[in-house]
Amino acid sequence: MTRVAIIGAHGKVAQQLMRILYDQGDDFVGIVRNDEHAEDVYRFGGEGLLLDIEREDADAIARAVAGNDAIVFAAGAGPGSGPERKATVDFEGSVKSQRAAQQAGVSRFIQVSAMGVDDPVAAGSDESWAAYVAAKRDADAELRRTALDWTILRPGxxxxxxxxxxxxVGDRLPSGSIPREDVARVIVAALAAPSTIRAQFELTSGPTPIEEALAGLGTREHERTGGRE
Ligand SMILES: NC(=O)c1ccc[n+]([C@@H]2O[C@H](COP(=O)([O-])OP(=O)(O)OC[C@H]3O[C@@H](n4cnc5c(N)ncnc54)[C@H](OP(=O)(O)O)[C@@H]3O)[C@@H](O)[C@H]2O)c1
Structure with a gap:
């Protein structure tokens, strides 16, 4: 049995994730920032923990995630938010959580990022969109530099x-979409798939069963490195 700390647990992907974890008998702590959402986490069968990742530091997050087998960072400032909160949630919130993982000795870290964030933002783009892309891009880069057993999911x-x-799944995919339920299934499958450790991939709906698609990541990595890493 696995015990997972979910940061941003009241989010729409995270709620699907909690449902699947509960159904397969895994424990989870859902980190949320208001009382009612903590009660909802209990209703999903987990433990609700109140913590605002913008207000609290890495030490507080480390105390919250200690004792778990894995962390899923599923938080985001959301579509109505401006550039400042893209920085404080999507970037700083993730980086603080990465530090917390290291402090707490929780090595497995799955980050929900977004497709295409390494590409330059089109000229004339909305300021919030540019800040969102930069926040996701930079948080992913910070995570890749850690010694954590990270996986970076970049859904359409x-x-x-x-x-x-x-x-x-793939390094770079044509733009597309994916149900949040399938993103949650990929997170759960990734927790059990060593091929996803230190892997970053884009993700859309497609023809391949999730386990098969993730198993292929290990093969591709092996081909790239010639088995030297
Ligand atoms: N929308 C898309 O098409 C798309 C595409 C690719 C990737 N993504 C990314 O995928 C991820 C999951 O998406 P989603 O739709 O599940 O997002 P969501 O429903 O907006 O959930 C994000 C969660 O983060 C929480 N959060 C925000 N600030 C927080 C803070 N300071 N402390 C603690 N929690 C905080 C929110 O809590 P509150 O409910 O309290 O605000 C919310 O529950 C996001 O990072 C998103 O950027 C989205």
């Missing part, structure tokens, strides 16, 4: 449709 547009467990 997220939908609220029912998932079907079929995906495409």
């Amino acid at each position: 547009s997220l939908t609220l449709e029912e998932g079907n467990g079929l995906v495409t």
Whole structure:
């Protein structure tokens, strides 16, 4: 049995994740920033923990995640937020959580990022969009520099449709979408798939069963490095 700390646990991906973890008998701590959301985490079958990642430092987050087997960073400032909160949630919140993971000795860290964030932002883009892309890009870069057993998921547009467990993964994919339920399934599968450790990949709906798609990541990494790493 695994015990997972979910940061941003009341988010729409995270709620799907809590449902799947509960169904397969895993424990989880859901980190949220208001009382009602903590109660919802209990309703999902986990432990709700109040902590605002913008207000608290890495030490406080480390205390919250200690004793878990893995951390899933699923927080985000959300579509209505301006550039400042992209920086304080999507970038600083992630980096503080990465430090917390190291302090608490929780080596497995799964980050929900977004497709295409290493690409230059189109001229004339909205200021919030540019800040969002930079925050995700820079948080991912910080995570890759750590010694954590990280996985960076970069999904396309997220939908609220029912998932079907079929995906495409790759370094760079044509733009596409994916149900949040399938992103949650990929997170759960990644927790059990060593091929996803120190792997970053884009993710959309596609033709391949999730376990098969993730197993292929290890093969591709092996081909790239000639088995030297
Ligand atoms: N929308 C897309 O098409 C798309 C595409 C690719 C990637 N993504 C990324 O995928 C991730 C998950 O998406 P989603 O739709 O599940 O997001 P979501 O529903 O907006 O959930 C994000 C969660 O983060 C929480 N949060 C924000 N600030 C916080 C803070 N200071 N302390 C603690 N928690 C905080 C929010 O809490 P509150 O409920 O209290 O605000 C919310 O529950 C996000 O990082 C998003 O950027 C989205």
